[in-house]
Every structure is written in C-alpha cells, then in structure tokens.
Amino acid sequence: MNNDIERVLYSQDDIKAACQRLGAQLTQDYAGKKPLVIGVLKGVIFFMTDLLREMDLMADIDFIDVSSYHGGTASSGQVTLEQDISVDIKDRDVIIVEDILDSGRTLAYLKNLLEARNPRSFKICTLLDKPEGRTVEAKADYVGFDVPNEFLVGYGLDYQEFYRNLPYVGVLKPEVYANK
Template sequence: MNNDIERVLYSEADIAAAAQRIGAQLAQDYAGKTPILLSVLKGAILWTVDVMRAMDEYAEIEFIDVSSYHGGVESAGTITLRTDLTTDVKGRDIIILEDIVDTGRTLKYMVELLEQRGAASIKVASLLDKKEGRVVDIDVDYIGFDVPNEFVVGYGLDYKDLYRNLPYVGILKPAVYTAEDSATLNGQD
C-alpha cells in the first residue's frame, strides 16, 4: 500500500499538530457553549476524533454521509445524502469537520441544509483545503493544511475505499488510479 504513494505531504506528526492547534482554537472560540461536531463520513472520522480530543470544552458529535465523488478521483458534480444526521440542529452551533474541501459543492450543500434546518451558526474545520479545485464560493474557517491540486489519500481520505488507514496524507501515484484493472489494488501492500 505504501508503494502506491508518490510522496508524503503531511506526516502523522504534522497532522497531530494541526489537530491540536485547531482543537485548542475551537475550545477557545466555543468556550461556554456546547457545539455539535458534525463529522462527514467516512473520510473525516479520524480528523474528528483527533480534533475532538484536543478540545477542552463540551461538545456533542453527529455524523452525516454526503458524497459527490462516488468512488472516482474527480467530483461527479451531483450530491448524494447517504446518511442524514439524527440530531435537531435548530438554534445550535455546528462545526462541520471535513477531511478535504475541494470543489466546495458538498460543503455548500451541507451548509445550506443546516441553514434550512435553523442552525444558529455553522463553521467548517477541514484537515485539507484544496483551493485550486474550488468551483463554488465557500470558505473554510479552520484549516489544517492548504493542499496542492493533487489526488491525495491517507488519514481517512480514500481511493475506492482504500488507503484510509495510512497514518499520513500522501499523493497517490497516477498509475494507480488510471490503471484499467483497479481490482489489483486489493493485492498490493
């Protein structure tokens, strides 16, 4: 599996420092409040846990599964709500935890959904912000790292549901995702 990585962009230590930094900032910004941390499945789960552990304030956790990639390397442009959150967000402070903001379509969809449901405030804490990929006007409030316009995997980010368990974020070799027979991925180390 590590052989499929062209190069590591952010090490395990880099990511831990970013989670600590953002968790501390969120604790300061939400002191005395109890925000809902909305983890975007599946990619943001590791980021959510690490940021949440770095917050020395009360917080609830919720999950949502929204996708525009549908297994590929580029956004399909259509948003699918796979799993909706179960908590009423009316009048609540929401912090969306994302693994990566690329085109911004998925994030815009979620923000509009939360606004329609009456959230008091909505902020975004993303591990990665790929500004070069943006096709809609949307901002990220808390950014772990600005990432180049490359296809990245690891630390929750995937290609066809693989590579999420890498402890770092790296650039996936183009030969891996351009190969016609991607079934061989399962046999690689």
C-alpha cells in the same frame, strides 16, 4: 499499501500539530458553549476523533453521510444525502468537520441543508483545503493545511475506498491509476 505512495505530504506529526492548533482555537472560540460537532463521513473519521480529543469543551457529536465522488479521482458534480444527522440542530452551535474542501459542492450542499434548520451558529472546520479546486463558492472557518491541486489519499481519504487507513496524507503513484 505503503508501496503505492509516491510521496508523503503530511506526516503523523504534522497532522497531530494541526489537530492541536485547531483544537486550541476551537476551545478558545467556543468557551462556555456546547457545540454540536458534525463529521462528514467517511473521510473525516480519523480527523474527527483526533480533533475532538484536542477540544476542551462539552461537545456532542453526530455524523452525516453525503457522496459526490463515485469511484474516480474527479467529482461527479452531484451531491446526494446518504444519511442525515439524528439530532435537532435548532439553536445549536454547529461545527461541520470535513476531511477536504475541494470543489466546494459538498459544503455548499450541507450549508444549504443545515442552515435551513436554524442553528444558532454554523462554522466549518476542514483538515485540508484545495483552493484551486473550487467551482462553487465555499469557505472554511478553520483550516489545517492548504494543499496543492493533486489527488490525495490517507488519514481518511480514499481511492476507490482503499488507503483510508494510511496514518499520513500522501500522493499515490500514477501507475496505481493506470492499472485500474
């Protein structure tokens, strides 16, 4: 699996430092509150667990599963809800946690879906932000890294469901796509 990686963009140490920085910021911003942290499956799983352990807060957690990619390296454009959250978010301080913000369609969809349920506040935290990928307006409140417009894998991000368990974020070798 590691042999398929052309270059590492963010090492385990880089990611750890980003989680510490974001966790400290959230701890400060949500002091005295009990935020509900909602992770967007499946790409978020590693970031969600590392970030939460850097937050010194009484936070409860839930997950939502949406899909917009259907196997390739470009978004299909259509976002569908695979599995909803299991709690009522009315009057809650909601923090959405994402692996990567690209076209913005997923976040625009989630914002529309969840804000209609009247949370007290609604903020977005993403490990990676690809500003050049944007096709609809979407902005994260907390960002780990701004990334170039390349297809990334690792630390939760997949190519055809694999490579999620790489401990770093990297770029795949072009021949990996060519062979498919």
